[in-house]
Amino acid sequence: MKKVKRGQDAKDGQKRSLEAAEYVLGLADPAEDILSSDRARTDQIFAQEVEVWQNHLVALVETEIAEQTPPPNVQKRLSRSIHMSRERFPSRVRLIWDSLTFWRMMATSATVTAIIAAMLFINKPDGEMIAASYYVHLQGPEVNLTFLAKGSSGAEGMILTSIPTINKVADVSNSTGVRKLWLLPNDDKPIELGVLPINPKVQLLIPYHLVPLLKDAKLAISAETQIGSPKKWTDDSFLATGKFVSL
Amino acid sequence: MWNKDELEELLRRCSTGDADAFTKLYQLTSPRVYGLLLRITKDSTEAETQLQEVYEKIWRKACTFNFGSSNAAGWIVITARNHAIDNLRKKSIEPQMSFANDALLADPRPNPESALIKSDEASRLNDCIEELKPERAAAVRSVYLDGDTYATLARRAGVPLNTMRTWLRRSLISIRMCLER
Numbered sequence: 001m002k003k004v005k006r007g008q009d010a011k012d013g014q015k016r017s018l019e020a021a022e023y024v025l026g027l028a029d030p031a032e033d034i035l036s037s038d039r040a041r042t043d044q045i046f047a048q049e050v051e052v053w054q055n056h057l058v059a060l061v062e063t064e065i066a067e068q069t070p071p072p073n074v075q076k077r078l079s080r081s082i083h084m085s086r087e088r089f090p091s092r093v094r095l096i097w098d099s100l101t102f103w104r105m106m107a108t109s110a111t112v113t114a115i116i117a118a119m120l121f122i123n124k125p126d127g128e129m130i131a132a133s134y135y136v137h138l139q140g141p142e143v144n145l146t147f148l149a150k151g152s153s154g155a156e157g158m159i160l161t162s163i164p165t166i167n168k169v170a171d172v173s174n175s176t177g178v179r180k181l182w183l184l185p186n187d188d189k190p191i192e193l194g195v196l197p198i199n200p201k202v203q204l205l206i207p208y209h210l211v212p213l214l215k216d217a218k219l220a221i222s223a224e225t226q227i228g229s230p231k232k233w234t235d236d237s238f239l240a241t242g243k244f245v246s247l
Numbered sequence: 248m249w250n251k252d253e254l255e256e257l258l259r260r261c262s263t264g265d266a267d268a269f270t271k272l273y274q275l276t277s278p279r280v281y282g283l284l285l286r287i288t289k290d291s292t293e294a295e296t297q298l299q300e301v302y303e304k305i306w307r308k309a310c311t312f313n314f315g316s317s318n319a320a321g322w323i324v325i326t327a328r329n330h331a332i333d334n335l336r337k338k339s340i341e342p343q344m345s346f347a348n349d350a351l352l353a354d355p356r357p358n359p360e361s362a363l364i365k366s367d368e369a370s371r372l373n374d375c376i377e378e379l380k381p382e383r384a385a386a387v388r389s390v391y392l393d394g395d396t397y398a399t400l401a402r403r404a405g406v407p408l409n410t411m412r413t414w415l416r417r418s419l420i421s422i423r424m425c426l427e428r
Contacts, residue, residue: 014420014423017419017420017423018416018419018420018423021419021423022419024325025390025391026328026329026332026394026396027390027396027397027415051317051318051321054318054321054325055318055321055368056368056372056391056422056426057321057324057325057328057391058318058320058321058324058325059368059369059372060369060372060373060391060392061279061283061324061328061391061392062248062249062279062320062369063369063370063373064369064388064392065279065282065283065286065392066282067278067279067281067282068278068281068282068285069278069281070277070278070281070295070298071295074277074295074298074299075270075273075274075277077299078273078299078302078303079266079270081299081303082266082269082303082306083266
């Protein structure tokens with residue numbers, strides 16, 4: 001049994017390495033390239049493999065590509081271009097733009113705005129389901145995320161949107177592997193809502209037929225292991241859970 | 248060989264708008280990057296234009312570099328290589344096989360000096376590539392250094408695309424396994 005597992009691990013490792021190589025070397029087709037790029041951001045093991053292939057590439061370039069002195073006019077043109085870009089975008093502004101504090105302040109403002117907007121929309125019903133809004137906070141050792149679920153007249157369900165909070169999504173992205181969101185209805189088996197994208201703003205759809213379940217349900221996030229989702233669910237199956245709170 | 252710590256420090260300064268750091272970074276790295284662009288574009292005018300575009304990109308994107316955990320030399324090389332390959336594929340033409348100015352082109356073979364200073368990693372990688380059949384080793388080198396695609400290599404070798412894909416994939420896996428030994 002162990003031998004079979006080792007064989008499978010080796011196969012998975014080769015597949016991962018090949019995908020990383022094709023991504024780094026530009027052999028992947030555009031669709032695969034987008035998937036690999038996304039995977040490199042969300043899967044640490046894959047990201048390490050990408051780094052390995054990048055290092056090979058650099059090593060080969062450093063030893064096999066002879067240095068060639070570029071024509072001097074390139075540096076002159078570059079200096080002019082850089083000078084112009086600095087005038088358009090002074091370094092102090094650039095420093096503020098690049099500063100973490102600035103973006104933290106922006107994220108905090110966005111959070112406050114999102115909550116106020118959510119509160120304002122509660123009393124504007126377009127039908128019972130559309131009007132309903134929920135707030136859910138997921139907290140665990142590796143995860144700290146807040147979501148707002150709100151109906152939308154144009155959508156086919158409730159939109160579950162992450163509320164931007166400082167470093168919270170990043171906490172998830174730093175972990176290894178894919179993360180999935182689950183709906184845990186009261187006394188029923190978990191319902192998969194989809195893969196959690198590692199974006200500052202996450203949006204997922206909860207189909208309307210599931211909306212009535214939200215009242216007593218929990219939202220959960222799981223680690224998707226290479227062998228797939230766990231077959232038997234226990235509290236330990238999830239990285240974090242949080243109860244839907246009606247707004 | 249590039250000093251990766253020095254490059255990272257220069258990139259860090261570039262990210263704060265330090266033009267002097269950028270000049271230094273350009274002086275240190277542009278000869279190799281220009282060599283790489285010449286190799287991929289096989290056209291000195293095109294390589295010159297792309298060199299400017301690549302360094303403008305480096306200047307603009309320095310603040311997106313993952314300081315402390317990524318390899319600065321790698322970031323610069325990958326930025327240049329991807330830029331050149333993207334341009335090549337946008338034009339959808341085969342690079343010219345006869346060069347306007349051969350003297351400007353990088354010698355694909357390792358020169359004695361570079362052989363002496365060859366890093367362990369490059370040396371091991373070269374050994375692993377050499378373990379492949381000669382035509383497959385050549386294909387792997389073309390992928391690494393010329394940015395060739397499966398389709399280009401298949402056409403050149405006169406084999407079906409899927410055959411080339413299978414050959415190259417097997418070669419890449421062999422290289423990875425060889426490097427792990």
